[in-house]
Amino acid sequence: MKVAHVTNCYSRQNGVVVAIDEYQSGLNRFGVESIILAPDDSPSKEGVVNVKGTVWNGDCKGYSRNATFTGEIKEVLDDFDIMHIHHISAAFPGIGNPITKEAFDFAKKMGKKIVFHNHTRSDIYFTVYHPVGTLIPLISSEVIRKINVKNCNDADCVIAPSQSIAELLQEWGVKSRIEVVPTSIDFEKFASGNRKRIRADYEIPDETLVVAYIGRISGEKNVLDLLPIAEIPGIKLMFVGDGMQKEKLEKIVRGDEELYGRGRVIFTGQKPYSEIQDYYAAADMIVTASQSETQCLAIWEAHAAGKPVIALDAPGIRDYVQDRANGRLVEYKEELAGVIEILDQHRGSYRNLVEGAKKVTEERKAMKSSAERLLEIYQSLL
Structure with missing residues (x-):
């Protein structure tokens, strides 16, 4: 089994990055081959594949600004079984989250299984980090929720880190299978x-x-x-x-x-x-x-x-x-x-x-x- 973790940020310290590292190291112990697809500024280390593109600075430093899956990336992913996607396809810092959007598109085209991990209340974050979100927070939150729901419903399975988040996703209209998986710690x-x-x-x-x-x-x-x-x-x-x-x-x-x-x-x-x-x-x-x-x-x-x-x-x-x-x-x-x-x-x-x-x-x-x-x-x- 081969699993590709897909993230729009990896160089900065936050809960999503901590979780992805925990998943990868744990899966490796079970003999699962996994890689992390991450922005171009990500640290060079074994198991991390940098996706060419640019990243944001300022408050959103380290998040992918634009990126494209090159032929080389697609070749790497060709024999992978599962795309485990850790961000929605559109949210802060811009209207698009390019790496995860590329991953959704590639997985659907190539028939890969998609696991979508709902780490983040993107509907809240967008109203803080994006100028459109701060100007019209109620409308922005609703738009982001609809994108969030679409990403969930495009997935073969959704991971919620807690039961109340799983219930919230269902209230929003998620119909896909949802599994609750708390993130382990040391x-x-x-x-x-x-x-x-x-x-x-x-x-x-x-x-x-x-x-x-x-x-x-x-x-x-x-x-x-x-x-x-x-x-x-x-x-x-x-x-x-x-x-x-x-x-x-x-x-x-x-x-x-x-x-x-x-x-x-x-x-x-x-x-x-x-x-x-x-x-x-x-x-x-x-x-x-x-x-x-x-x-x-x-x-x-x-x-x-x-x-x-x-x-x-x-x-x-x-x-x-x-x-x-x-x-x-x-x-x-x-x-x-x-x-x-x-x-x-x-x-x-x-x-x-x-x-x-x-x-x-x-x-x-x-x-x-x-x-x-x-x-x-x-x-x-x-």
Whole structure:
């Protein structure tokens, strides 16, 4: 069996790239030959085939801008059985996602099996990253959903990273077979982070409660809604990552010394994924106000590190955060800070959530890996 993973970005650090690497390495262990078709700026390494073309800069740096499957690429793909496509064929940063569009067209023409992986709430992302989307968000979201549904219905099987995302796709009109496959993580990696190193680097006493957001600092993640947490006495709010709203956040923090001064808010910048476990270890809770999550890698990583997750109740999120068991779910963003303050004051409740995070991690360890689940799906299609 031969599988081609197709992505419109690979050079930047994000959840889709982490997932694709996990799938490829896992499938290789099962003896499945797989390659990654990626934009021309992608790192040169075994198993990655660069598709000639140009890529975007700025906020969408690393995403394919234009690309064409050359005769050489088509020859490589000729004896591949499955095209596993990881982005919709049209979304941000432009009207088209050229590599995945080429993959859909090629697969349909050549009779290849198509697996479409719905990693991303593209209907939300488009309203943040594309100028048309920001001007007319409601219309843009509806258009992107229709494209999303068409891509799903063009596929032989759709992969949803969580049950609530599968249900959302069905509500939108997806008729194709849908399989729910959570993305596996390296549990041991996230259980062994170096708390002392990060706390020492930022001069944080061990008894100080640190609430961390770990991920892209951008509009679709609703990061501005997290700032009220920094107003809680004695707490530090840490942002680990980079993105288009980082500068705006920093400006707000610098502009209000009374609320955010004395090191209450920490910006670490982007950190290598190989070190990210240390930042989970340094935190006491992980927080997110995002309503655009699908695979929720950060939640699995947080729980593997023994950290409760405080989050807005939203599709994707609610599959993996159980309220009052391994974290807290709130309906409104204004509730996030209050819930965290209560947990700070009632450390017994906080410790119960820590134990819940560890318990759910043990349950996840016993699940089939994402690569094993994908292999079963591939085999069922051939």
